[in-house]
Structure formats: structure tokens, C-alpha cells
Amino acid sequence: MPFKSLQEFVRELESRGELVRIREPLSPILEITEVIDRVSKMPGGGKALLFENVEGYDIPIVANLYGSEKRIKLALGYENLEDIGWKLYRILRPEVPQTFLEKLKRLPELKKLNDAIPRVVKKAPVQEVVDRDPDLFFLPIPQCWPKDGGRYITFGQVITKDPESGIRNVGLYRLQVLDGKHLAVHWQIHKDGNHHFWKAKRLGKRLEVAVAIGGESPLPYVASAPLPPEVDEYLFAGIVMERPVELVKGITVDIEYPANAEIVVEGYVDPREELVDEGPFGDHTGYYTPVDKYPRMHVTAIVRRRSPVYLHTIVGIPPQEDKYLGWATERIFLPLIKFNLPEVVDYHLPAEGGFHNFCFVSIKKRFPGHAFKVAYALLGLGLMSLEKHIVVLDDWINVQDMGEVLWAWGNNVDPARDVQILKGPIDVLDHATNEVGFGGKMVIDATTKWKEEGYTREWPEVIRMDEEVKRKIDELWEKLGL
Incomplete structure (x- = not known):
């Protein structure tokens, strides 16, 4: 369950070995940031930090509290953050009960x-x-x-x-x-x-x-x-x-x-x-x-x-603590995106792109131009409208794996055919645009191409091992000493 206060949360993190007390005197001017920045860039986001001796102050500073998947799950009280999204979905998009029994079933939810x-x-x-x-x-x-x-x-x-x-x-x-x-x-x-x-x-x-x-x-x-x-x-x-x-x-x-x-x-x-x-x-x-x-x-x-x-908290060159805040948002709001776009399998807003520079989305493709339909729809959903590059991929691509994303993007895209340049609202913090808050967008179809989409050749088959061979090697794997 979530914690009733910040200090209760801090105590729990310390009991789990997730918090480090910093007793060395440090200035709140720059010095504390340097420590937080180094820790937040450690694998997995590093530990939460409690600065007990802030120069000139009697009040301690706690930072990087939400800076790992483990800690933000603990803060919210859920192992699977998508469960929160489904709760929100049921409230924002309630189904109209058709029978008296269905109405009774809705009472606990209400x-x-x-x-x-x-x-x-x-x-x-x-x-x-x-x-x-x-x-x-x-x-x-x-x-x-x-x-x-x-x-x-x-x-x-x-x-x-x-x-x-x-x-x-x-x-x-x-x-x-x-x-x-x-x-x-x-x-x-x-x-x-x-x-x-x-x-x-x-x-x-x-x-x-x-x-x-x-x-x-x-x-x-x-x-x-x-x-x-x-x-x-x-x-x-x-x-x-x-x-x-x-x-x-x-x-x-x-x-x-x-x-x-x-x-x-x-x-x-x-x-x-x-x-x-x-x-x-x-x-x-x-x-x-x-x-x-x-x-x-x-x-x-x-x-x-x-x-x-x-x-x-601090922000700066990623990764920082906000990587995990953004990750939580990505997971929590996936069910609402799926409600509006059932063909969506998953999406990823990498922290390295400031959450608004890149959106990688995988879909179950059903018709020609489906990738562009999904991209345009995403650009109409709340703050997703600020996304600058949307790359749409096939359903079997793991969009959380940058290696897979780059492999599919590089192999499946002909820039002359599969890229569309648009204009629209942009995050006001984006310095690349000529105008504040308004600029270009790029939509990229990195899915398998169909004849109806202008592909005139025979699309090649992905290399995959025979399933029977894979099962045999799985059984032998421990004996191989690898």
C-alpha cells in the first residue's frame, strides 16, 4: 500500500536498503546536484539520497526518491502499473449497464x-x-x-x-x-x-x-x-x-x-x-x-x-529521476491509449528524447496505411500532441528494446516512401524549432510493407530458427556449460 507521508516512505526505503544517508556537509548551491546527478546515472537509477547536513539549514533534503522502477512501484503501491491505468479507464470510460444485474455489479466499483x-x-x-x-x-x-x-x-x-x-x-x-x-x-x-x-x-x-x-x-x-x-x-x-x-x-x-x-x-x-x-x-x-x-x-x-x-529533484542530461516518472506515466496510460486505439500493442517514450522527442509504437497492422492512421490518432491525444518523431513498428517488435527498434527502423524504412513531415504544436522547451511551441513533426512507417502501400518487390522473410531445434537446445542448455 502507498505510504501516508514522505517520511514514512523514507523510513521504509531505508529499511529495504534503498536509501543512503549523506552526513557530509554539502551546499545546496550546486554541490548537492553534483551528487544526485552522479547517483541517478548509476545502473538502475542508484539509491534514494537523504542529505542530513545541508550547509546553513536545519532541514534535510531527500532526493532521487522515485528514481528507480522498484521505488516508484513501491510509492504507488503496485507491482504492475498498468493496473492503475485500467482503474482509471473504468472510471473515465464506464460501460452503460444493460440489465439490473449489471447495475448491481457496478455498485462496488462506484x-x-x-x-x-x-x-x-x-x-x-x-x-x-x-x-x-x-x-x-x-x-x-x-x-x-x-x-x-x-x-x-x-x-x-x-x-x-x-x-x-x-x-x-x-x-x-x-x-x-x-x-x-x-x-x-x-x-x-x-x-x-x-x-x-x-x-x-x-x-x-x-x-x-x-x-x-x-x-x-x-x-x-x-x-x-x-x-x-x-x-x-x-x-x-x-x-x-x-x-x-x-x-x-x-x-x-x-x-x-x-x-x-x-x-x-x-x-x-x-x-x-x-x-x-x-x-x-x-x-x-x-x-x-x-x-x-x-x-x-x-x-x-x-x-x-x-x-x-x-x-x-533535478533535471538535466538524462538519465535522471524523471526517467522513472515518465516510465510510470507510459505504463499507467497504456490502457487508455489501447481503449482509443485497440490495435496498439505497446509504446515507449524514451527519457533520452525528453519524452516528447520520440514515440515508438507497435501495432497489429490490418490495412494499408494503418501505421499513419495510428500516428495521426496519437497526435490527437492530450499531451501526445507534442510528440516530434513517431515511429510505428510491427506488433512483434519490442519497443522497449532500442536494439530491436533500430534494427526494424533501419531495415524497413525507405525515407522517400515511408516518411511524412507535418507541422503542429511542440513542447515549448524544444529549442530546435524556429518558433516557440510550434514546428515540424516526422511520422515514420517502419512496419512490414504491403503491395497496396507501393512496395513492388517481394518482402523478405525474417530469419527464425526451427522450433523443434530450439526446444532440443533448450533441454540441453545446462549440459552445454554455457
Whole structure:
């Protein structure tokens, strides 16, 4: 089962040998990043790290907490992450019951959904200490890379409410410390938080914001999940945990946030104010994202546990911890992709491509042009619209194996026939395009070609060993001493 708090999760990881305590004094300016970067690039993602002696601070920093397949499965409470996707699928796409018996069968499922609704409590560990005259520099917020514009909160759940509907959004957006009482909020144009900001601007309203650090172990991941706008991330977390997320009302904001968090920064954005410079920032692309204009958040309070732990992550040249956050998203949302596109067998968004540069997808091909049909459909699914290169392969290709992908891609593609160049929305962090957020896309059909697709020769047969011979060698294998 998922853990009720960040510190409970940390203790469990330590008991399993999955966490290392760093007692050597280290500065939050660059030095801690160098350690995290080296560890996250170890085979399998390395260990989680607890920095107990952060120079100038009494609050320890924990990092690389979700940086392996084993740890993110433990955080979410599932061995097979696709099981979460099927739960979400049944809620978003419920089948209409045809008979009274079917309605009765649906009752346990509906009860589970009802049990997952976030629950508001009156007292919360995160409000043990309330500072109404806050100073952000009280928190051990690191500066990650030498040319970053300053210190950044990188693993905060940024909570806002739609100014019109009141629907909550929880997003994983970076926040740059401008001074002790102000943050720059990196709301990209494709994100729901940005939509809330522009609605507030149109209505001439302040937009209240809360930034939560920690909480139940699925929450930091859930903030990154590409959910539809109408799905509350904390409801999704409740579905994952099969129990409600406990929330508490803010002290200076009309926002509910995780009662079991470590730290929450409360405040507001005034959309009538001028935007401020944010950046540069060493990003998950492996390059610095340049300075751009973003909203300023006024900090009105900082609440925390008496002895909190500060959750931190870094991004940069992959692999980093976000490799495993992206992998979890890939696995969890495969069932929803399969619902929309039943011919899809699997897909892979490699971390080396920043999750939006490459999508490798395998399909059960049934008709000429099927590969292009699937690619176009993927480009119409939420944040999949930002994918830059989509390579479609046959169902027997393991898209998780880059060797197989490159073998099939190299052998099966004639660029003059099998490549299409399109235009569309692109991740705003992509520096290769001439325009921010808009540029070219490439769709590649790497499947076996049919005559109807213009292939005029006889497609060769893949080399495969005789099955009887394989069985015999399997039986002899141990005797061969290999």
C-alpha cells in the first residue's frame, strides 16, 4: 500500500536498503546536484539520497526518491502499473449497464470511486508551524546548475482552482525564487495551470496558489500525470491508494492541500501585474531553457511540520529521476491509449528524447496505411500532441528494446516512401524549432510493407530458427556449460 507521508516512505526505503544517508556537509548551491546527478546515472537509477547536513539549514533534503522502477512501484503501491491505468479507464470510460444485474455489479466499483474522493480534515501535520511573515530562504531550496537563474522549487505540487468552475488542478511546475517573498511560476502554454491563469486574467481576479512538498507517497508523481482537465489529481491519487487523500484548508488561501505534506507555500498570482523574468534553467532536455516571462507569485504564508524533510529533484542530461516518472506515466496510460486505439500493442517514450522527442509504437497492422492512421490518432491525444518523431513498428517488435527498434527502423524504412513531415504544436522547451511551441513533426512507417502501400518487390522473410531445434537446445542448455 502507498505510504501516508514522505517520511514514512523514507523510513521504509531505508529499511529495504534503498536509501543512503549523506552526513557530509554539502551546499545546496550546486554541490548537492553534483551528487544526485552522479547517483541517478548509476545502473538502475542508484539509491534514494537523504542529505542530513545541508550547509546553513536545519532541514534535510531527500532526493532521487522515485528514481528507480522498484521505488516508484513501491510509492504507488503496485507491482504492475498498468493496473492503475485500467482503474482509471473504468472510471473515465464506464460501460452503460444493460440489465439490473449489471447495475448491481457496478455498485462496488462506484463505491470505490466514492471512497477515493478527497477528505477535508480540521487538523493537519503540515500546519504544526505557521509562518505568516514568510521567508523562502528559510527552506533549503537548491540551485541546481551553474547558469540557473537562481534557486528552484522543483518537486512541488502546484495547486490552483479554475476561476470559473472551481475544479482543482495539481501540476508539477518549477518555481524560481525571486526573493524571500516571491516566486516565478513556470506555467507553460499547454498546461492546465496556465489556463487557470489566463481565465483569472480575463476575469480580473487574483489566482490563489498553494505549493505542497511531500504528502502521501503517490502525490509527487500524480502532480506530473497528464490527466484530462476535468479529473482532479487528488481524486486520481485516491483511486490509486484506494483511500481518500486527506486535505486541509489553507491558512491564507481558499485552497485545500495535502494534510500530510511536509511543507506548503501559500500565496497568489495577480494577473494584472507585469510578467517577470524566469530562467535560465538547466532543463530535462539537457540544455538551459533561456529567460522568458512568467507570472509572479506573492507568498503569504509558509506552513510546515515541526521537523520537515524537503523533497527535491533535478533535471538535466538524462538519465535522471524523471526517467522513472515518465516510465510510470507510459505504463499507467497504456490502457487508455489501447481503449482509443485497440490495435496498439505497446509504446515507449524514451527519457533520452525528453519524452516528447520520440514515440515508438507497435501495432497489429490490418490495412494499408494503418501505421499513419495510428500516428495521426496519437497526435490527437492530450499531451501526445507534442510528440516530434513517431515511429510505428510491427506488433512483434519490442519497443522497449532500442536494439530491436533500430534494427526494424533501419531495415524497413525507405525515407522517400515511408516518411511524412507535418507541422503542429511542440513542447515549448524544444529549442530546435524556429518558433516557440510550434514546428515540424516526422511520422515514420517502419512496419512490414504491403503491395497496396507501393512496395513492388517481394518482402523478405525474417530469419527464425526451427522450433523443434530450439526446444532440443533448450533441454540441453545446462549440459552445454554455457
